[in-house]
Amino acid sequence: MGNEYIPLPDMEMGMNFDHAYPDRLGSICNVLVNRTWVNGNTPIITQAVGFQSSKVAKRRGREGKLPKGVVKIYGMHLEEASDVLTEIAAIDPGCTVNWIFNRSVIKKKRAFECAGDYVESDAINCENSDCITNHEEGRKKYHIVSKGPPLTARCHYCEREFEIVYR
Amino acid sequence: MFGDRNNRHVISINDFSKDALLELISFTSVMKSNPEVYRDSLVGWKAAEMFISNSTRTFESFREAAEDLGAKARMGFRSPSGTSLEKGESVVATGQMYRGYGADVIITRSPHDGAALYLADALDVDFETGLTDKRVWVIDGGTGNKDHSTQNMLDLYTFREQYGKLDGLNCLVFGDLLYGRSIRFVLPLSLFGDLEVTFLSHPRLALADDIRGTLTERGVKFQEIFDPEALPDVLPTVDFVYGSRNQENRYPETAEGEELKREVRDFAVINRKMMESIKPKDGFKIYHALPVDRKHPCIVEHEIDRTSYCGYIKEAENGYHLRKALLYRMRHD
Ligand SMILES: [Zn+2]
Numbered sequence: 087m088g089n090e091y092i093p094l095p096d097m098e099m100g101m102n103f104d105h106a107y108p109d110r111l112g113s114i115c116n117v118l119v120n121r122t123w124v125n126g127n128t129p130i131i132t133q134a135v136g137f138q139s140s141k142v143a144k145r146r147g148r149e150g151k152l153p154k155g156v157v158k159i160y161g162m163h164l165e166e167a168s169d170v171l172t173e174i175a176a177i178d179p180g181c182t183v184n185w186i187f188n189r190s191v192i193k194k195k196r197a198f199e200c201a202g203d204y205v206e207s208d209a210i211n212c213e214n215s216d217c218i219t220n221h222e223e224g225r226k227k228y229h230i231v232s233k234g235p236p237l238t239a240r241c242h243y244c245e246r247e248f249e250i251v252y253r
Numbered sequence: 254m255f256g257d258r259n260n261r262h263v264i265s266i267n268d269f270s271k272d273a274l275l276e277l278i279s280f281t282s283v284m285k286s287n288p289e290v291y292r293d294s295l296v297g298w299k300a301a302e303m304f305i306s307n308s309t310r311t312f313e314s315f316r317e318a319a320e321d322l323g324a325k326a327r328m329g330f331r332s333p334s335g336t337s338l339e340k341g342e343s344v345v346a347t348g349q350m351y352r353g354y355g356a357d358v359i360i361t362r363s364p365h366d367g368a369a370l371y372l373a374d375a376l377d378v379d380f381e382t383g384l385t386d387k388r389v390w391v392i393d394g395g396t397g398n399k400d401h402s403t404q405n406m407l408d409l410y411t412f413r414e415q416y417g418k419l420d421g422l423n424c425l426v427f428g429d430l431l432y433g434r435s436i437r438f439v440l441p442l443s444l445f446g447d448l449e450v451t452f453l454s455h456p457r458l459a460l461a462d463d464i465r466g467t468l469t470e471r472g473v474k475f476q477e478i479f480d481p482e483a484l485p486d487v488l489p490t491v492d493f494v495y496g497s498r499n500q501e502n503r504y505p506e507t508a509e510g511e512e513l514k515r516e517v518r519d520f521a522v523i524n525r526k527m528m529e530s531i532k533p534k535d536g537f538k539i540y541h542a543l544p545v546d547r548k549h550p551c552i553v554e555h556e557i558d559r560t561s562y563c564g565y566i567k568e569a570e571n572g573y574h575l576r577k578a579l580l581y582r583m584r585h586d
Contacts, residue, residue: 216397218365222343224375243367243374244397 094132099161099187103174103197105141106155106181113177113209114157121170123162130160145180155181163187166195167202172230175201176210179237179250198237203230205239212241213248254280255586262373263392263579266405266437271444275419278410281571281578288321294581295324301351302329303372304362304394305338306502310543310569311394311403315360318577328354344368345375348389352376358390358583364503366397390583398503399461401434404542407575408438408495411568415538416492419445425487425494427453427521428541428552430460432504433497435542440464443473450475451487455517458499481521489531493564494523496541496552524554528562538564 103114111133118131139154146152163185164171171183179198184191206227212219219226219241227242236249254273255261269277284291300319304312312331319326328351330336338347348359359376361369373391380388395401413419419442426436430452442448450468452460456479468475478487488494499517504510523539539562541552557563 214366216364216366218344218363218368218371218397221365222345222371224343224345241367243371245367 095130095160096189097158097160097186098189099163100129101159101162101164102184102186102191103157104154104182104184105139105145106157106178107142107145108135108153108155110178110181111135111155111157114155114174114181117170117173117177117207117209118157118159129162132158132160141182166200169202169205171197171200172202172205173207173209175199175233175237176205176207176228176230176239176250179235196235198233198235201230201233201237204228205230210239210250212244212246214241214244214246217241217244217246219243254582261390261583261586262369263390263402263583264370264373265393265400266402266441269402269406269441271441274406274409274441274444277406277575277578277582278413280582281410281575282414284578284581285574291322291577291581293323295319295322295584298324298357298580298584299328299355300324300326300358300360300580301354301356302326302331302360302394303344303347303351304329304331304360305333305344305368306362306364306395307332308362308395310572311360311362314573315392315394315576315580318573319358319580322577322581324357324580328356329360344372348372348376348391349379352379352385352387352389356389358392358580360392360394361396362394363396366399369393369396369400392579392583395434398432399434399437401437401542403572403576403579404435405438405441406579407572408435408540408542408568409441410575411540411564411571412442412493414567414571415536415564421447422493423449423491425451425453425491426497427484427494428497429458429499429517430454430497431458432500434500436495436497437464438495439473440467443468443471448473448475451491452477453481453483453487453521454479455520457513458517458520484521484523485527485531488523488527488537489533492534492536493538493540496523496539498541498545498551499549518549519551522552522554523557525556525560528557528560533562537562540564540568543569 115133134156136153138151140151142154143152175197181197183195185193228239231240232238238249240247254276316326369391376389379385393400393402501514504513
């Protein structure tokens with residue numbers, strides 16, 4: 087069998103998460119894949135890693151360029167402060183969120199700016215090592231105290247406030 | 254005292270208003286003087302106790318309180334050894350099991366912050382999503398580094414029994430202020446007004462920021478001192494003293510934690526000689542949540558037990574009465 091490629095459509099409309107930390111791509115994609123989409127229509131979601139980005143380097147406080155992650159959602163828009171965007175903001179607050187319509191970027195924000203005030207997520211760990219959520223499997227809940235930067239969350243269970251590292 | 258029919262959990266003392274606490278305290282007095290009237294008031298109820306860290310007084314007093322009101326209270330454990338938690342079962346699964354065996358209320362103690370809320374939340378979700386039609390209420394029996402709601406409630410009850418009021422009290426709180434959960438009674442007590450507190454501790458066991466913040470917000474007059482020599486000067490000025498023994502089991506399990514233990518040991522101890530050298534106010538009492546280690550009393554020498562200043566034996570007894578009242582209200586409100 088030869089190589090098979092599924093050609094990606096041009097993005098007429100959708101969302102592009104750019105300049106994400108490559109090590110957070112998995113968590114971001116999990117959030118997108120595991121959510122319930124309208125009418126059960128999961129859109130095409132792609133992830134890519136490796137393009138060089140000076141923004142990622144800058145976020146890490148470095149000169150030059152570093153590999154970045156990109157996630158694209160085809161044919162769907164997410165709303166600011168929605169559960170999903172809040173969760174992504176808490177996973178990688180510094181990545182860039184682009185809304186695309188008619189092949190153009192119609193809105194661009196940093197993820198932390200898109201956070202709502204509450205999030206349930208398994209991808210975010212409470213900073214308090216004595217917190218019950220670090221000793222039991224299951225639901226973790228956070229209240230977003232400040233969008234920041236840095237994005238600051240308060241654990242629903244132990245009430246510890248902590249910063250989600252922006253860089 | 255439980256206004257919300259859909260929420261009778263007891264998770265944190267901060268969830269209770271001044272009025273709710275007063276209601277509970279007054280009801281405890283009524284119940285304490287007429288125990289026979291309430292003898293069968295929990296017949297048909299079952300209580301389970303899940304104590305993931307060790308306890309004697311809280312565990313026993315809850316069990317006796319429940320049984321003396323007619324409930325069954327045999328289910329549970331007072332330390333995790335030998336239970337399925339040691340095999341890695343989750344706290345939630347253990348709670349679900351007790352619910353399956355008919356528990357109406359689960360009293361839990363845990364070394365982990367937020368554990369009581371976590372369990373309550375999980376059991377509520379089971380109910381709300383239709384997985385079960387049985388409601389179970391959770392009571393914090395000492396959770397993590399902050400919460401010990403029923404200890405705080407019984408202390409308020411004890412102060413009111415002794416002084417006839419909860420406003421305008423002046424007290425000295427000393428010992429392990431950082432890891433001690435029981436000293437958090439100052440938070441609900443500050444709701445009653447005109448509270449004055451002197452905190453005395455080793456500098457490394459000073460008051461947690463959140464307590465300091467809340468007291469400041471509420472306009473409480475308080476001072477923090479770090480000199481144990483000041484004890485004899487402060488004692489005659491206060492209505493009561495509240496001690497918190499060093500909570501060594503919660504210190505970090507590191508070389509630094511060991512060093513902390515040695516450094517703070519027996520920092521400030523009240524003994525008979527000290528009490529004989531001063532003239533305390535009328536009705537002066539010494540309180541603390543037992544126990545005290547005879548070798549390292551940290552706060553109060555045992556010789557105080559037999560003086561008129563000893564308030565802590567009665568305080569411990571009141572744990573039984575207050576927990577009875579709480580269980581009663583939980584079912585009948
Ligand atoms: Zn937490």
